[in-house]
Structures are given as structure tokens and as C-alpha cells.
Amino acid sequence: MPVQYYIFLSIALFCIGIMGVLMRRNAIIIFMCIELMLNAVNLLLVAFSKMWVDAGRVDAASAQLFVFFVMVVAAAEVSVGLAIIVMMYRNTHSVDINILSRLKN
Amino acid sequence: MGIDLIIFTVLSAIAIAAALGVILSKNPVNSVLCMITCFVAIAGHYIMLNAQFLFVVHLIVYTGAIMVLFLFVLMMMNLNADIEPQKRNWLKYAGAISGGALLLVLVAALRDASLPAIQAGGKTDIGLVSNLGKTLFTSYVVPFELSSVLFLSAMVGAVVIGKK
Incomplete structure (x- = not known):
């Protein structure tokens, strides 16, 4: 199976995430779309790891460890980001990101 | 058509359909449930790619912890489709078109890349x-x-x- 199939799947998931960030106004949905983009990249890294293992490289475990670190950073990001969204909801009673353009003025 | 290609196609179809459900459904709770489906499909891809440890970590961390955290926050805020913030229509179309354009450019750029192929089976203890x-x-x-x-x-x- 060519590795291009996995590249195309990852590109599709990544672009769906980008479309979600651009199309939606709900802060939580935007946050989830960022997670989707991270996962698309993770999937591609694992596919490349498998590709190099099949090609005979012995150090291909590094790619899987990179995915592990991406998951670590994503978990930390989610805990802080959701705390910020909850705080914003407490102040404005909405998760609409249009309200957050106050800094513009 | 080998069994690995069939499994890949089914899992990819589930993942992409669920990802589209995330960005298209009006109710945020439905979005989170679609996201969980998408993550389970991606976990299936991990086990197809001999990443057994990442499969377990992905299921526990993403599906078990992060998405449940999202669900908790959504239920605490009591959001539903009625108070979903609306956006002007042309902005939605502009977002969809620019995302699609990026998809097109990336696919066109990487279509002819010459890379080694993935074999089913092979050395399985790497993950x-x-x-x-x-x-x-x-x-x-x-x-x-x-x-x-x-x-x-x-x-x-x-x-x-x-x-x-």
C-alpha cells in the first residue's frame, strides 16, 4: 500500500480542521478543530514511522515518540485552554469569539 | 484488493465523515460525539500501522480524557443549537473555499512524491x-x-x- 494514501487522508483531516476554524464562531468547536489538525499530523508521523521501518531503518521509533510528545503538549494545552474558555463564559455568558475582539479598540 | 486496503478505506471513510460532522453539526454536543468517533477511527489506523502503545495512549488520553473534558465543559455551560453564534454566510463560504484550495494545493504537490511503500505485517515490535x-x-x-x-x-x- 503506497504511503500516499495516508498522506491524502492526513491532508483531508487537516483541511477539514482548517475549514472548521475558519467557518465556526463557537470557541469550543474551534478548539476541537485544532485538536483534529494535531491528530492529522500525528497520523502522518506514525505512517512515516511504519514506512521507514519497512524500508529497514532501525531508529524509526523516534517518530512515535514525537507523536507521544505532541499528545503531551495537546493535553496541557487543552487543560489551560478550556480553563480560559470557562473564564470567558463566566464573564460574558457566551462562547462567541466575536465578543473577544474588544482588544481591537 | 487486500484486506489491509479494505480496512484502511473503511476507517478513512469513518474518520472523514466524522470530521465533517464535527464542523457541520449545529449542536456542539453532536460535534463532540462525532469527534470521539473520528478519534476511534484514527486509533484503528494506529493499530494498522503497528503503533500499539500509541493506540492505547490515544484511546486513553484523547478519547478518554480530552473529549470527556470537552463534554463536561459543554454540559456545564448548557449550550445548545439555539444560542449557537451565527456568522455571515459569505464568511462561511470563504472559509470553505480557502480550506478546499489548501487541500487541492497540498494534494497536487504531494501526489507525485516518490516514497517507499508500506507493507502489511513486517517488523511488528517497533511500537x-x-x-x-x-x-x-x-x-x-x-x-x-x-x-x-x-x-x-x-x-x-x-x-x-x-x-x-
Whole structure:
């Protein structure tokens, strides 16, 4: 199976995430779309790891460890980001990101 | 058509349909449930690619912890489709078109890349805990310790922001 199939799947998931960030106004949905983009990249890294293992490289475990670190950073990001969204909801009673353009003025 | 190609096609169809459900459904709770489906499909891809440890971690961390956290926050806020913030239509179309344009450009750029193929089976012990742990605690021990500092600061930050 060519590795291009996995590249195309990852590109599709990544672009769906980008479309979600651009199309939606709900802060939580935007946050989830960022997670989707991270996962698309993770999937591609694992596919490349498998590709190099099949090609005979012995150090291909590094790619899987990179995915592990991406998951670590994503978990930390989610805990802080959701705390910020909850705080914003407490102040404005909405998760609409249009309200957050106050800094513009 | 081999069995691996069939499994790949089914899992990819589920993942992409669920990802589209995330961005298209009006109710945020439906979005989170679609996201969980998408993550389970991606976990299936991991096990197809011999990443057994990442499969388990992905299921536990993403599907078990992060998405449940999203669901908790959504239910705490009591959001539903009625108060979903609306956006002007042309902005939605502009977002969809620019995302589609990026998709087109990336696919066109990477279509002819010459890369080695993935074989089904092969060396299967690369993604096991022993192998990954050996690499993690020899070559990558400094990033590992740094990530523990990152976790500590994220924990403190979440508590401080949440208490305000």
C-alpha cells in the first residue's frame, strides 16, 4: 500500500480542521478543530514511522515518540485552554469569539 | 484488493465523515460525539500501522480524557443549537473555499512524491512499550523531563485561571 494514501487522508483531516476554524464562531468547536489538525499530523508521523521501518531503518521509533510528545503538549494545552474558555463564559455568558475582539479598540 | 486496503478505506471513510460532522453539526454536543468517533477511527489506523502503545495512549488520553473534558465543559455551560453564534454566510463560504484550495494545493504537490511503500505485517515490535521506553529514556530523556515541567505549569495555570 503506497504511503500516499495516508498522506491524502492526513491532508483531508487537516483541511477539514482548517475549514472548521475558519467557518465556526463557537470557541469550543474551534478548539476541537485544532485538536483534529494535531491528530492529522500525528497520523502522518506514525505512517512515516511504519514506512521507514519497512524500508529497514532501525531508529524509526523516534517518530512515535514525537507523536507521544505532541499528545503531551495537546493535553496541557487543552487543560489551560478550556480553563480560559470557562473564564470567558463566566464573564460574558457566551462562547462567541466575536465578543473577544474588544482588544481591537 | 487486500484486506489491509479494505480496512484502511473503511476507517478513512469513518474518520472523514466524522470530521465533517464535527464542523457541520449545529449542536456542539453532536460535534463532540462525532469527534470521539473520528478519534476511534484514527486509533484503528494506529493499530494498522503497528503503533500499539500509541493506540492505547490515544484511546486513553484523547478519547478518554480530552473529549470527556470537552463534554463536561459543554454540559456545564448548557449550550445548545439555539444560542449557537451565527456568522455571515459569505464568511462561511470563504472559509470553505480557502480550506478546499489548501487541500487541492497540498494534494497536487504531494501526489507525485516518490516514497517507499508500506507493507502489511513486517517488523511488528517497533511500537511496543519496551522498545519505545528504551528510546524514550535514553535518547529523549531531556524532552521527557521538560514535558513534566510543562505539565506542572499547565496544572498550576489551569487552577489559577479557574479560581479567578
